[in-house]
Amino acid sequence: MHRAVRTASLALVAASALTLSACGGSGGKDVGADAKQTLTVWAMGTEGEKLGDVAKEYEKAHPNVTVKVTPVGWDVAHQKLVAAAAAGKLPDVTQMGSSYLGEFADMGALEPVDTKAFKQGSFFSSAWDQGVYDGKAYGVPWYIDTRVLFYRTDLAKKAGIDGAPATMADLQKAAEAYHDKAGSKWGLSIQPSGLDTVQSFYPFLYSSGGAILDDDGKPVVNSPAAVKALEDYGSYYAKGLSDKVFRPGYDVTKDFNTGAVPMFFSGPWMVGLLNDNYPDLKGKWAVTAVPADKSSVSMAGGSSLAISADSSHKAAAKDFVGYLTGAEGQADWYKRTKDLPANTQAWETGELAGDADMKVFRKQMESAKALPAQPKLTEITSKVDEAIGSVTQGKSSAKAALDKAQSAIQSLVG
Known part of the structure; x- marks a missing residue:
């Protein structure tokens, strides 16, 4: 499957993306993780409402980085993402539902995942698979869902x-x-x-x-x-x-x-x-x-975190994504939201380890299946x-x- 260039249909919505340009990455050379910078992040639904508090905790340990979280409703998320992608103005980090990722990877709008920094074996396999398109990972699993x-x-x-x-x-x-x-x-x-x-x-x-x-x-x-x-x-x-x-x-x-x-x-x-x-x-x-x-x-459902191909803050974005998807960050996110961790190590200790109901969900995730992107x-x-x-x-x-x-x-x- 060949990755397409941004299509004419996307160009039709490019004008509307201009209103979002202040939220997107500026493109160009990466400024490096240690530089003083503002990292833009879009997150949807309840996650968008809760992520700001986590971002403040991250900023305490990374005073050079300001994380600007923009909550986006799921009802308008696809429209906003398409418009931003058409203009090359996606935020540095974006929450991606499993039904969206293949579309934006196909546009060339997402940065491939650094698989040396993010190990496939750290996550439920079906969660990782949701971020893979055309044989390459474009999203790091953030949280999971199964029934x-x-x-x-x-x-x-x-x-x-x-x-x-x-x-x-x-x-x-x-x-x-x-x-x-x-x-x-x-x-x-x-x-x-x-x-x-x-x-x-x-x-x-x-x-x-x-x-x-x-x-x-x-x-x-x-x-x-x-x-x-x-x-x-x-x-x-x-x-x-x-x-x-x-x-x-x-x-x-x-x-x-x-x-x-x-x-x-x-x-x-x-x-x-x-x-x-x-x-x-x-x-x-x-x-x-x-x-x-x-x-x-x-x-298998849930969301991944993806980095914009046009971001000029890729190093800082990767660090922030690592903070959110590591075992410690995932355990903290569960306490805040009750979203189930995609990182399997986060299930080994604390509240999740002793919850009988959640053990049923974990066992189900071991065999859960996701659609190919x-x-x-x-x-x-x-x-x-x-x-x-x-x-x-x-x-x-x-x-x-x-x-x-x-x-x-x-x-x-x-």
């Missing part, structure tokens, strides 16, 4: 369920038992349609041995394993075990609390939400690994969203829906 199964243990006893579902067959039997015997309105909450439905589908897809893209980036979404996974996913709707109505902004914790939804897949942030918002549920729920089909495999990854996954929606709404068979997605995705990959 496991949350389930009501008290209602399981009422439903006659003995232990956590270990297989996908067990999962559907449990959903039926919760619904029929424990009085739950639904058996399992999974997203039926809409944007990013694919994230709800990944545990079924990956555990079946299926994938959207193979390791070489070629589409394989209509493989027999993937079709089987989507048939399984769709059966929850056909049997009335999952709600086929898509509800934007749906808060599953409310229905989990009442028992209307006894099981759902989600990430580590849900542990804190349940503990804080529903303390009376303590001892009535648990987390467990994704039930296995061929194996137990969940999605692609310039059009968001468009690719949207085709799978459409396929899933057509099946859950009873408009298409799994095979026909995924054949259609396969054809559309083939036109999007290089």
